[in-house]
Structure formats: C-alpha cells, structure tokens
Amino acid sequence: MNIWEIAAEVMIFTLVPLAWTTMRGDARHRLVSFLMAGVVITLLLMLLTMAFNRMPMMDVAITLALMSFGGGIVFARFFERHLP
Amino acid sequence: MKTIFIEGLIACAVFITVASVLGMMRMKDPYQRMHYISPPASVSAILITIAIFLQQGMKPESFKAVFITLVLIGMNTVVTHAAARAFRIAETRNWRPQDGEEVPIHRPDEPVERKEAA
Numbered sequence: 001m002n003i004w005e006i007a008a009e010v011m012i013f014t015l016v017p018l019a020w021t022t023m024r025g026d027a028r029h030r031l032v033s034f035l036m037a038g039v040v041i042t043l044l045l046m047l048l049t050m051a052f053n054r055m056p057m058m059d060v061a062i063t064l065a066l067m068s069f070g071g072g073i074v075f076a077r078f079f080e081r082h083l084p
Numbered sequence: 085m086k087t088i089f090i091e092g093l094i095a096c097a098v099f100i101t102v103a104s105v106l107g108m109m110r111m112k113d114p115y116q117r118m119h120y121i122s123p124p125a126s127v128s129a130i131l132i133t134i135a136i137f138l139q140q141g142m143k144p145e146s147f148k149a150v151f152i153t154l155v156l157i158g159m160n161t162v163v164t165h166a167a168a169r170a171f172r173i174a175e176t177r178n179w180r181p182q183d184g185e186e187v188p189i190h191r192p193d194e195p196v197e198r199k200e201a202a
Contacts, residue, residue, distance in 0.1 A: 003091045007098045014105040028114040028171050035163060039125045046132050046149060058148040065155040072163035080170035
C-alpha cells in the first residue's frame with residue numbers, strides 16, 4: 001500500500017459527513033455540501049489514478065471537474081428562481 | 085528524499101481537505117460553510133499536482149493534473165459566488181445590500197450587540 005492509496009482511503013471518509021448533510025437540512029446547506037463533495041471527489045479521483053497507476057483515469061477527474069462546474073451553476077440558477 | 089517530500093505534500097493535502105470538511109460541518113450558516121470549499125479546491129489541488137509532477141515528471145497526466153487544478157480554482161470562485169448570490173436573491177429578491185443594511189449581514193439567529201448612543 002503506497003501513500004496515494006492511504007491518502008485516498010482517508011479522503012473517502014470525508015464523504016460520509018458530506019453525504020449526510022447533502023441528504024438532510026434545508027436546500028442551501030445541501031447545495032453547499034454538494035459543491036464540496038464535487039471538489040473532494042475530483043481530488044479523490046486524482047489520488048486513485050496515481051494509486052492504481054491507471055493514467056487514463058485522470059480524464060475522469062477532468063470530466064467530473066468540468067461537469068460539477070456546470071452542475072453548480074445550474075443549481076444556483078434554479079435556486080435563484082425557485083427557492084422559497 | 086523525493087519520496088518523503090511527495091508523502092509530505094500528499095499528507096498536507098489530505099489534512100487540509102479533512103480539516104475543511106470538519107470545519108464546514110461545524111458552521112451553521114450556508115454563507116459561512118461556503119468558505120470551506122476554497123482550501124481543498126485551491127491548496128490541496130496544488131499540493132497534489134506538485135506531488136504528481138515530482139513522481140511522474142513531464143508526462144501528459146501531470147499536465148492533466150495542472151488543468152484540473154486550474155478548473156477547480158476557477159470553478160470554485162464562480163460557483164461559490166453564484167450560489168451565494170442565488171441564496172441572497174431567494175431571501176431578499178435583490179442581492180445587493182439594501183439601504184441601511186449592515187455588511188457583513190448577521191445571521192437571523194445570531195445575537196447582535198447594540199451600540200449605546202454616546
């Protein structure tokens with residue numbers, strides 16, 4: 001087990017509280033946790049790419065980073081118009 | 085020596101991420117929570133990218149890591165501002181401070197110290 005795997009395993013546990021707050025509370029708290037989860041998972045994919053030495057997996061991290069940007073903007077626009 | 089340096093960088097990145105998530109859980113206001121997205125998106129991503137560069141050298145995956153870091157830094161600023169603006173518009177219909185409103189804006193449940201007139 002190398003340092004990349006250990007780091008990825010530690011970082012996976014940070015997703016537990018983020019998943020908890022993404023599923024409960026009001027919409028604003030859930031959106032903020034969702035944005036944080038997007039960043040953490042992107043970093044996690046970078047670590048896993050290095051841990052398993054599968055370099056094409058870095059493209060998945062790029063895709064997630066770009067998609068979570070779009071998703072965050074869309075959610076923000078939706079909340080701006082429809083959040084009570 | 086290089087391995088120790090890489091391990092140190094990775095450990096710092098993970099520590100910053102874990103501390104930011106725990107700090108975010110500690111905050112009760114979504115505007116305060118938003119500030120904790122920035123350390124993992126900027127500092128942790130930069131540290132991991134440096135570690136990847138040290139381990140892999142000038143390989144395509146190193147430059148992909150640089151691209152991811154740039155996207156994360158740019159994305160974080162834009163999305164955080166957009167989300168905060170959306171919350172504010174949903175609350176007041178106008179995200180700019182109203183006449184006589186104090187900035188920073190206090191939380192509804194936060195006790196406000198009243199200044200006594202001199």
